[in-house]
Amino acid sequence: MEIVVRRRDDVTILDVAGRIAGSDSLDLKRAIDAQIEIAAGNIAKIVLNLERVRIVDSFGLGVIVAAYTSIQRNGGRIALLNVGGNIKNLIVMAKLMTIFDRYDNEDEAVASFQ
Amino acid sequence: MDRTPDGHVISLDIPSSMQLVYVLDSVISQILKEMGFDDESREQVNLAVIEAGTNAIKHGNKEDVNKRARFEFILNQDKLTVVVQDGGAGFDRNSVENPLNPENLLKSSGRGIFLMETCMDAVTYEAPGTTVRMVKYKKSPSNKQK
Numbered sequence: 001m002e003i004v005v006r007r008r009d010d011v012t013i014l015d016v017a018g019r020i021a022g023s024d025s026l027d028l029k030r031a032i033d034a035q036i037e038i039a040a041g042n043i044a045k046i047v048l049n050l051e052r053v054r055i056v057d058s059f060g061l062g063v064i065v066a067a068y069t070s071i072q073r074n075g076g077r078i079a080l081l082n083v084g085g086n087i088k089n090l091i092v093m094a095k096l097m098t099i100f101d102r103y104d105n106e107d108e109a110v111a112s113f114q
Numbered sequence: 115m116d117r118t119p120d121g122h123v124i125s126l127d128i129p130s131s132m133q134l135v136y137v138l139d140s141v142i143s144q145i146l147k148e149m150g151f152d153d154e155s156r157e158q159v160n161l162a163v164i165e166a167g168t169n170a171i172k173h174g175n176k177e178d179v180n181k182r183a184r185f186e187f188i189l190n191q192d193k194l195t196v197v198v199q200d201g202g203a204g205f206d207r208n209s210v211e212n213p214l215n216p217e218n219l220l221k222s223s224g225r226g227i228f229l230m231e232t233c234m235d236a237v238t239y240e241a242p243g244t245t246v247r248m249v250k251y252k253k254s255p256s257n258k259q260k
Contacts, residue, residue: 019136019139021135021136021139021164022132022133022135022136022164022168023132023133023135024135024136055139055157055160055161055164057135057161057164057165057168057226057229058165058168058223058225058226058229059168059223059226061225062221062222062223062225063222065220065221065222066222068220069220069222085157086157086160086161089154089157089158090161090229093228093229093232093233094213094214094219094225094228094229095214095219096219099219099220
């Protein structure tokens with residue numbers, strides 16, 4: 001899995017590529033945890049760009065759900081960007097469509113934090 | 115083009131390391147492509163096999179690399195059967211909570227079995243719960259065995 005971390009204003013965007021499955025999912029967990037730690041004292045505003053993610057399994061979904069609850073608990077927010085195919089189906093099956101904020105456009109995702 | 119030889123069996127036997135889940139992803143992806151499953155079915159079976167593999171490696175064999183997780187892919191013209199076996203103590207399907215219950219929705223784990231059963235047409239567990247058999251049909255939903 002490849003993760004590129006970049007900033008737009010006070011929003012952190014994680015561009016993820018590859019598969020969020022099996023032990024690879026822990027790379028994403030570490031990357032998100034690092035951003036939560038960096039934001040310590042401030043509100044974490046994170047966009048998870050899944051455009052180049054080929055597959056997410058239950059373990060990977062669990063990492064994203066855990067990140068959602070952790071960030072939410074600290075007053076922050078995580079938004080999902082470019083949720084397609086397998087991942088969208090997975091979220092629908094798991095009845096999490098109403099939980100996650102999803103966007104197809106990066107500008108809209110970033111603006112949603114303002 | 116359908117190049118599926120009827121009744122052929124492909125076996126895979128891997129050490130119980132979560133770092134090897136990618137092998138499953140690669141193998142099942144290629145089998146599904148060769149069998150001519152549609153895109154949606156390919157995604158579903160791919161996910162179900164990864165989930166079954168994760169269960170065997172993580173929960174069954176407790177990630178003990180000295181234990182093997184065994185996979186059999188039985189290719190037929192009309193269906194793919196996947197048999198996954200681990201060397202663990204087994205489990206009771208009835209003891210697994212429903213991840214769709216409101217109190218479970220935001221839990222970070224517990225969706226693997228549910229996803230396997232949702233994505234495949236038939237899933238059966240053979241006593242004592244160390245073997246799971248999953249079937250996906252190539253035809254329309256009317257052919258489903260659920």
